[in-house]
Amino acid sequence: MTVILSGPEARILGSLVEKAATTPDNYPLSTNALRAACNQISNREPVADYDDRLIDAVMLDLRQRGLARTVHQAGSRVSKHRHVLDEALGLASDELAVLAVLLLRGPQTVAELASRTERYAGGPAGMSGVEAVIGRLATPGADGGLPLVARLPRRVGEREPRVTHLLYDPEEAPAGVRALLGDAADSPVIPLMATGHGPQPGHPPVVAAPTAPHTPAPAAPSAPGAFVSASAPASRAVASASAPAASPAASPPAVVGRPTTVGGGSDAARMAPAVERRDPASPAVTGDGPGLQNSGGALAREVLELRRRVETLEAAFADQEARLNRLVEELGG
Numbered sequence: 001m002t003v004i005l006s007g008p009e010a011r012i013l014g015s016l017v018e019k020a021a022t023t024p025d026n027y028p029l030s031t032n033a034l035r036a037a038c039n040q041i042s043n044r045e046p047v048a049d050y051d052d053r054l055i056d057a058v059m060l061d062l063r064q065r066g067l068a069r070t071v072h073q074a075g076s077r078v079s080k081h082r083h084v085l086d087e088a089l090g091l092a093s094d095e096l097a098v099l100a101v102l103l104l105r106g107p108q109t110v111a112e113l114a115s116r117t118e119r120y121a122g123g124p125a126g127m128s129g130v131e132a133v134i135g136r137l138a139t140p141g142a143d144g145g146l147p148l149v150a151r152l153p154r155r156v157g158e159r160e161p162r163v164t165h166l167l168y169d170p171e172e173a174p175a176g177v178r179a180l181l182g183d184a185a186d187s188p189v190i191p192l193m194a195t196g197h198g199p200q201p202g203h204p205p206v207v208a209a210p211t212a213p214h215t216p217a218p219a220a221p222s223a224p225g226a227f228v229s230a231s232a233p234a235s236r237a238v239a240s241a242s243a244p245a246a247s248p249a250a251s252p253p254a255v256v257g258r259p260t261t262v263g264g265g266s267d268a269a270r271m272a273p274a275v276e277r278r279d280p281a282s283p284a285v286t287g288d289g290p291g292l293q294n295s296g297g298a299l300a301r302e303v304l305e306l307r308r309r310v311e312t313l314e315a316a317f318a319d320q321e322a323r324l325n326r327l328v329e330e331l332g333g
Contacts, residue, residue: 003067003089005103005167008058011038011048013067014103016083017096018043021120028071028080031055043116045105056319057312077326089148093122098133099148099165107152107164107177110134134163150180 005013015037020027029037031052038050059081062068067088070079086096097120098113105116114130117123124130137149146166153176154161164177173181 003167004169006169007172008050008054009062010103010167012058013083013085014100016068016081017085017100018104021097021122028082030078030080034081043104053316056315057308060311060315061308094124094129094133095137097123098130102149102165107162109160109162113163152176
């Protein structure tokens with residue numbers, strides 16, 4: 001498995017890595033500075049237009065996943081943000097530079113990566129250095145998970161193949177990259193955190209809930225006038241009303257929510273218990289495989305979307321509360 005990033009998450013992490021390596025005197029970044037870094041016109045593809053609320057909501061999610069932190073510096077009235085992508089994935093500085101450029105600009109050739117990582121402190125040295133980094137990042141994780149980067153097949157008219165990162169959300173990945181993601185694109189539950197490369201303290205691997213083995217329903221005995229589809233397997237045979245009734249459909253299995261970490265304070269990881277949810281309106285599943293996965297994937301995405309909305313509201317409430325406290329202090333002084 002590997003870390004999966006949405007478009008805003010990839011842009012924010014890439015911007016933090018870039019500024020840490022190119023302008024260390026101005027790092028960590030305040031929310032205003034991070035918004036400007038994400039929305040800048042140069043070295044970004046596509047150009048974005050994020051606001052403070054989106055930045056704060058995404059940072060809350062990244063903190064809970066152990067990919068970023070918010071720090072409070074002495075003498076500063078605003079909080080500042082920094083990444084810990086190198087710690088989470090066990091990356092060296094040259095590997096981090098190549099990955100950041102791919103997060104910010106999408107698939108690129110080796111020559112383009114060599115040119116755009118020159119200004120990164122600790123970046124790779126020339127095209128040979130970039131090739132060496134790509135070789136390391138293209139190696140699958142110790143647990144058999146996806147590598148962090150891969151080479152795309154050369155398209156018609158191109159002189160060189162391009163390199164892409166593999167941290168895309170499968171639903172947002174370009175067609176060529178989605179094919180490289182393989183089974184990850186069809187996974188019914190997208191993990192908030194996974195350990196493909198390097199140790200990630202406080203984030204145990206996600207374990208799927210055990211499911212009972214599927215037992216095919218016995219084929220109904222033939223009866224006069226009964227019609228059975230010749231193209232369907234025995235467990236999914238279609239019979240007319242004159243045939244004996246089929247065995248009752250199995251109830252939809254439970255979908256177990258992913259364990260998440262609760263942020264706050266020093267961002268110490270405190271694991272929240274998994275929550276079992278069952279959708280009473282889910283259709284009965286008489287076969288195996290695709291129907292169950294599609295139902296579970298839709299429910300998991302809906303739960304994730306609701307959770308992000310709640311986190312956005314919590315971030316807005318915390319911001320208003322902080323402003324109110326500062327106003328009370330000023331009035332009291």
